[in-house]
Amino acid sequence: MATNVEVAPSNPPAKPVQNVASNGLASAEAHSRLQKDGPNAMPDVSAHPLRNALAKFWAPVPWLLEASIVLQVVLHKYAEAAVIAGLLVFNAALAYFQEGRAQATLKALNSRLALNASVERDGVWKTVPAKELVRGDLVKLSLGGAVFASILPEGKFNLIKAFQKNGHTVGMCGDGANDAPALRQAQMGIAVSTATDVAKSAAGIVLTEAGLGGIVAAVKEGRITFQRILTYTMNSILKKIVQVLLLAIGLVITGHAVLTPMLMVIVMITGDFLAMSLTTDRVRPSPMPNSWQVGRITMAGAILGGCFLAFCTVVLAVGKFEMRLGIEALRTLSVVAIVYGSQATIYAMRGRRHLWGLRPTVWLVASSVADILIISTLAIRGIAMAPVSLSVLAVEFAAAIAFGLILDGVKIPVFARLGIS
Numbered sequence: 001m002a003t004n005v006e007v008a009p010s011n012p013p014a015k016p017v018q019n020v021a022s023n024g025l026a027s028a029e030a031h032s033r034l035q036k037d038g039p040n041a042m043p044d045v046s047a048h049p050l051r052n053a054l055a056k057f058w059a060p061v062p063w064l065l066e067a068s069i070v071l072q073v074v075l076h077k078y079a080e081a082a083v084i085a086g087l088l089v090f091n092a093a094l095a096y097f098q099e100g101r102a103q104a105t106l107k108a109l110n111s112r113l114a115l116n117a118s119v120e121r122d123g124v125w126k127t128v129p130a131k132e133l134v135r136g137d138l139v140k141l142s143l144g145g146a147v148f149a150s151i152l153p154e155g156k157f158n159l160i161k162a163f164q165k166n167g168h169t170v171g172m173c174g175d176g177a178n179d180a181p182a183l184r185q186a187q188m189g190i191a192v193s194t195a196t197d198v199a200k201s202a203a204g205i206v207l208t209e210a211g212l213g214g215i216v217a218a219v220k221e222g223r224i225t226f227q228r229i230l231t232y233t234m235n236s237i238l239k240k241i242v243q244v245l246l247l248a249i250g251l252v253i254t255g256h257a258v259l260t261p262m263l264m265v266i267v268m269i270t271g272d273f274l275a276m277s278l279t280t281d282r283v284r285p286s287p288m289p290n291s292w293q294v295g296r297i298t299m300a301g302a303i304l305g306g307c308f309l310a311f312c313t314v315v316l317a318v319g320k321f322e323m324r325l326g327i328e329a330l331r332t333l334s335v336v337a338i339v340y341g342s343q344a345t346i347y348a349m350r351g352r353r354h355l356w357g358l359r360p361t362v363w364l365v366a367s368s369v370a371d372i373l374i375i376s377t378l379a380i381r382g383i384a385m386a387p388v389s390l391s392v393l394a395v396e397f398a399a400a401i402a403f404g405l406i407l408d409g410v411k412i413p414v415f416a417r418l419g420i421s
Contacts, residue, residue, distance in 0.1 A: 001180060018272040024120030024138040033134035040133040052099065056405040057093035080262050089232070115195060130197070149278070156182035166385070169289035172217075174199055187289075188222075190215055195368035223285035230290075230297065231350050232278050233392070237301030238345060241269060242309050242338065249313055250334065253320055256327045262384050270339050270371040276345055277367035281350055282358060286421050303414050304407065308345055311403045312337045315396060328386035333396070334381050336388075339375040340397055343368050346403030352415055355408045372397075 027032075047055070056062065065088045072081035117130045118140040125140065133139065156172070160182050163170045172179070172186035175195035180202035185188030191203035195208055200206050207214045243264070250258030259267070315337040319325045327334065347367075353359045379388050415421070 003187055004245075008064050023123030025134070025136055026122050030121060030132075030134050030137065033136065034132060035110060037041075037134060039131040047344055053096050057088070057094050062088060062092070065265065068265060071261055084265050087265060091272070125180070134356075139273050141210065153331070154181070157185055162183050169291065172213075173215070174203070188211070188219075190218075220285055223247070223290060224283055226290045227283040227285065227352075228278055228281060231281070231283075232275060233297060234301040234304065235275060235342075235346060238305030238308050239342070241302060241305035242341075244311060245317075246308050246312050246338070248336065249309075250316060251317060253313075254327055258316065258327075258331050260331065263331060263335045264377070266378070266384065267335060267338050270375060271342055273367045274342060274371055276366075277361075277364045278350070279347070282365040284351060284353075284358060286352075288421065289420075293419070296420060298419055300411075300414055300418050304345065304349065304411060307403075307407055307410060308341055311341050311399075315399065323392075326386075329388060331414055332385040333389050333392070335385065336379050336393065336396055337400075339371055341403060342398045342402035345407060348407040348411055350403050352421055354412070355404070 057066070065084055067087070072078070072084065081257050103193045116127050117133055118125055119128055119133060120126075120138040120140075123129075124397065156174075156179065160170050160172060164185075164187075169188075170186045171188040171190065172182050173190045173192065174180075174183050175192045177196050177198040179195075180198050183191065183199060183202040183204075186204075187204040188209065190205045191200045192212070193207045194202070195206070205215075205218050243259070247257060250256070282359060312334065316330060316334055318332050319333040346354050346364075347360070350360070350364075376393055379385055379393060380390060381387065
């Protein structure tokens with residue numbers, strides 16, 4: 001079924017719009033209105049590439065690194081300042097190129113889903129890009145034929161809202177323009193490969209092949225991605241808790257800051273390698289739909305972060321009161337505890353069941369090995385920190401393994417109690 005409609009301006013002009021002839025606008029008139037009113041599309045708000053590049057240096061983490069550079073220069077530690085500056089530039093460049101690749105992918109997808117419209121110009125029906133529509137155009141809308149048992153478009157929309165009101169996660173599959181409101185309202189709106197452009201623009205997922213087989217793959221991939229992001233989020237929460245509170249606890253125990261700016265940079269860099277490898281990790285998709293329960297996720301991260309903080313505090317206390325180490329050696333002991341403990345927390349949190357139930361990927365294991373080798377080499381040779389013996393590192397590494405096994409037992413009831421699956 002096709003319907004002819006006249007496009008009205010979103011903001012009515014001060015003067016009445018000219019009456020449109022039955023054969024549509026003339027091409028010259030359409031071109032004049034397009035030049036006057038602009039394209040029928042959202043404006044391009046993408047920033048200049050140079051501005052995007054500079055923005056990578058204007059955020060909380062870059063501020064911390066930049067402050068560290070200034071502090072090292074003031075202390076005449078130019079080598080350390082150069083190392084931190086190099087890491088800052090490297091991270092900014094990596095983020096810039098990754099964002100550029102994502103933007104290129106988005107533009108390619110948008111070009112494949114470009115909207116077209118059937119419009120009458122000079123008495124002839126022709127297909128033009130939707131962005132070239134102007135006020136007063138005569139447009140032919142072809143409604144899709146697939147409906148829920150002849151339910152009206154508003155009926156589908158209200159039906160989805162009713163399910164959502166009762167706490168359900170709703171998926172909607174459609175192909176016609178009359179399905180667009182429901183596709184937009186559903187948590188997972190799916191447009192089939194033969195759907196109209198309006199339905200595709202309203203949907204969250206567009207199938208590129210005939211049939212519905214891609215829906216199962218999309219749901220599975222979405223749940224896998226959610227689990228990876230969930231692990232990354234909880235890991236970020238607990239690291240922030242440990243790094244901030246350990247400084248306060250260390251100040252009380254030793255009377256000094258147990259983490260210098262250079263050591264904090266080392267912790268961030270080693271943690272970033274491990275966190276990035278989580279995007280390739282092997283996870284188990286949940287059997288039920290997921291949702292972002294921010295309060296519960298924050299609570300889980302805080303509980304596990306408290307356990308991690310307790311581990312680091314015990315290591316610091318043993319070094320201070322049992323081993324009688326000086327402040328420089330205690331700083332080395334603390335940064336090694338954070339890096340070793342981060343490995344334990346990652347492997348304990350990466351699954352919602354016991355850690356031995358799911359084999360990690362090669363990239364995750366390689367990142368762990370690299371982090372352990374880097375921090376161990378720096379600690380043994382006394383690079384950027386006071387040297388400690390291999391036997392001390394071995395004991396600390398064994399303690400981290402024991403901590404990981406204990407944390408794995410703690411997380412099971414915590415996740416069950418908070419409903420994190």
